[in-house]
Amino acid sequence: MTTQKVLMCGNEVLAEAAVRAGCRCYFGYPITPQNEISAYMSKRMPEIGGVFIQAESELAAINMVFGASAVGVRAMTSSSSPGVSLKQEGISYIAGAELPAVIVNVMRGGPGLGNIGPAQSDYFQAVKGGGHGDYHQIVLAPYSAQEVSDITFLSFDLADQYRMPVMILTDGVIGQMMEPAVIEKKEVRNLLPKDWALTGCRGRKPNVVKSLYLGDKVLERHNLKLQERYRQVAAHEVRYDAYHLDDAELIVVAYGICARLCKSAMNDLRAKGMRIGMIRPVTLWPFPSRIISQVAGTGKSFLTVEMSFGQMVEDVRLAVNGKSGVHFYGRGGGEMLTREEVLKEMERLYAQLRGGKNV
Amino acid sequence: MKKIFGRTPSLTDAPTHYCGGCGHGIVHRVLCEVIDELGLRESTVGIAPVGCAVLGYDYWNFDVSEAAHGRTPAVATGMKRARPDLTVFSYQGDGDLAAIGTAEIIHAANRGERITVIFVNNTVYGMTGGQMAPTTLVGQKTLTSPHGRKFEEFGEPIRVVELLSQFRGTAYAARTSVHNPVEVIKTKKAIKKAFQAQVDGIGFSIVEILSQCPTYWGMTPVQSVEYVRDELVKYFPLGTFKDETGAKASAV
């Protein structure tokens, strides 16, 4: 079964990959468009002796993850935008208490109740903190069912390795599209035993899981330790795909489902001789700033495409740091971008840049 | 010479940060004695709440976690479901349990989570300076009910164990107090039954303990135990509201 190709929707691929990655506790609360994950887990977890709870709220679900993780067990919760807002308190506590956890956000249109259309408008929340305090979570954005699987395995390892929350950020399209995928682990990491976990103090001193640090500079020291860990993550875990950066005059930056559309449009336009390239961030935090900064400069322009009104584009601008023009194209409110409109925008901008002297 | 009383191993010798006359320290002692008498110290995970007892891990000599304010039963649920072999208790104040964490406690009880809840009801928010709590008596003055709690504005105090004992998932629910030695002994017995219910896998167990907060009641320690005896127990009757420990244990 393991190396066989399966045809499942992205949400189900994610759930099965989580199980195979060793997730033994899943806690959720119904919300569209992620319901396939809970439904799958409610069936699958009992088969493997795992835990499935439909919690009373997203608040409860994320805190159940906190509990399971604190006793050393791999745990996950999933939701969509409004529910993920409710999880922010818990994510902040998980970050403060240095617990591993995997959180899935199958993004939908907002703000407020919004709609159930696919969106990328929770980028700020996912990448810039969301909850209170100086913390980060690793944010991974798959763009195909296969990558959903690969990233899910990776997320549990990253969470354990760095003892921090990891968010898988997808959208309604990635979640519900049926695609073939091979659900198997591709990377092996050496993970340390969880000697910090609350497993009963037999033969050792009691362990404490906490985020309260009282006393002069004690909390600052704790924060400095977390910051050092974030630097390690930023140094070692940046992931992205890059296409045609050597000759590209226009570089598209897009993630998730948008990257899928842009890549296809880019290939068509290149066939027509246009020098268009692309950077597809796989980790949104840590952000692939270095590669963007390296390629930025005279003769290159950037186009960020998002299903939002411009969130990731801010990180692209920071990385470019004024060395190139940074343009934006996006739609929001749960409206799906089409390949055709992205292609038209790329074509239009490319022509405009070539027409102008200074691109 | 024979030693007839000493510190139980689950209790550390850290000097207390609780105010003089506070009930938390008494509850800690009997809780730790029960854990040791049942031989559970090395399999126990306790949860310290956001509240005056947040530093529980300074006093408890076993594994302890904090939890976000009111989410304590959800954290306990995650722990117990993930590791059913552990003994998991949540220690909660009335603001934590009966205000911000109302949903979590009701659903943990209703699901019959095999956890034990030590609910310290001192009718005020101690840690934040003595504000009105969901359990503040009608007429009781607090920082945010300076003229006394009015039913018309804030309703009546919530009787938590009566509420939770309605659920089939609740195996044991009792209310005790720590205002005199007899009641302290009864508290210890109730806590023991509550843990036994968890060990036997019967269901959710809770002991609500009426506890003095002399600091924010504006009373001396002596006046505060008299207040529990004369006022609190009138609205919050002491006793066992549900006990399925005998029934189900003998059926097993």
Ligand SMILES: Cc1ncc(C[n+]2csc(CCOP(=O)(O)OP(=O)(O)O)c2C)c(N)n1
């Ligand atoms: C989300 C959140 N809201 C408010 C607070 C502030 N706060 C700290 S302790 C507390 C209440 C404590 O009262 P109680 O649960 O009755 O316990 P006690 O201190 O009386 O033992 C509050 C509101 C907080 N820490 N987190």
Ligand code: SF4
């Ligand atoms: S404020 Fe009240 S509850 Fe808190 S330690 Fe002092 S007496 Fe105890």
